[in-house]
Amino acid sequence: DAKTTQPPSMDCAEGRAANLPCNHSTISGNEYVYWYRQIHSQGPQYIIHGLKNNETNEMASLIITEDRKSSTLILPHATLRDTAVYYCIAEPTSGAGSYQLTFGKGTKLSVIP
Amino acid sequence: DSGVTQTPKHLITATGQRVTLRCSPRSGDLSVYWYQQSLDQGLQFLIQYYNGEERAKGNILERFSAQQFPDLHSELNLSSLELGDSALYFCASGRFSAGELFFGEGSRLTVL
Numbered sequence: 350d351a352k353t354t355q356p357p358s359m360d361c362a363e364g365r366a367a368n369l370p371c372n373h374s375t376i377s378g379n380e381y382v383y384w385y386r387q388i389h390s391q392g393p394q395y396i397i398h399g400l401k402n403n404e405t406n407e408m409a410s411l412i413i414t415e416d417r418k419s420s421t422l423i424l425p426h427a428t429l430r431d432t433a434v435y436y437c438i439a440e441p442t443s444g445a446g447s448y449q450l451t452f453g454k455g456t457k458l459s460v461i462p
Numbered sequence: 463d464s465g466v467t468q469t470p471k472h473l474i475t476a477t478g479q480r481v482t483l484r485c486s487p488r489s490g491d492l493s494v495y496w497y498q499q500s501l502d503q504g505l506q507f508l509i510q511y512y513n514g515e516e517r518a519k520g521n522i523l524e525r526f527s528a529q530q531f532p533d534l535h536s537e538l539n540l541s542s543l544e545l546g547d548s549a550l551y552f553c554a555s556g557r558f559s560a561g562e563l564f565f566g567e568g569s570r571l572t573v574l
Contacts, residue, residue, distance in 0.1 A: 392565030392568055398562065448495075449518055450561065451507070453504070
């Protein structure tokens with residue numbers, strides 16, 4: 350699986366967009382980019398995933414560069430409840446139905462009032 | 463609420479003892495995953511079961527074992543416990559064809 354690199358921490362003002370970058374320069378063609386977050390020792394929560402097209406859901410948007418070597422998770426209007434550790438994971442599609450998500454250290458996002 | 467239920471939420475035990483952690487997956491999910499999260503190691507994948515069969519193994523110690531029962535709930539057995547086994551143990555469930563996993567709230571194990 351491709352290694353991902355994320356900044357250890359970021360701050361964002363409440364109500365502003367939070368843009369969390371992730372570098373995955375060694376990603377291979379069959380690897381999706383997944384984003385999860387973990388709020389203070391709770392179970393990780395799935396946010397979004399994508400392969401090469403930009404994706405949006407009710408929680409966030411995922412922008413993947415054309416060369417797929419990096420991506421950005423966008424929380425459009427950050428709230429205090431978005432304070433969490435955000436994990437970017439590159440994971441291959443699995444015909445065997447096995448997804449051993451490899452969590453790195455992630456980015457600690459602090460949303461500031 | 464992810465729909466994944468883990469029990470117990472907290473467990474305190476002594477070195478050398480054995481404990482069992484239980485997980486009930488979301489309705490309809492056939493896959494169950496176990497993860498360990500300790501302060502120094504982060505989230506580590508331990509093992510996955512799919513419809514009762516072991517599907518993938520990660521960094522699981524030989525002292526640890528798991529199984530998935532016909533009703534799809536899973537148990538993680540930890541034996542000969544050591545201080546270093548103190549951690550949060552998460553269970554997650556998912557569908558066959560997606561990497562969207564749903565995690566439970568975890569079982570916090572403290573070994574004294």
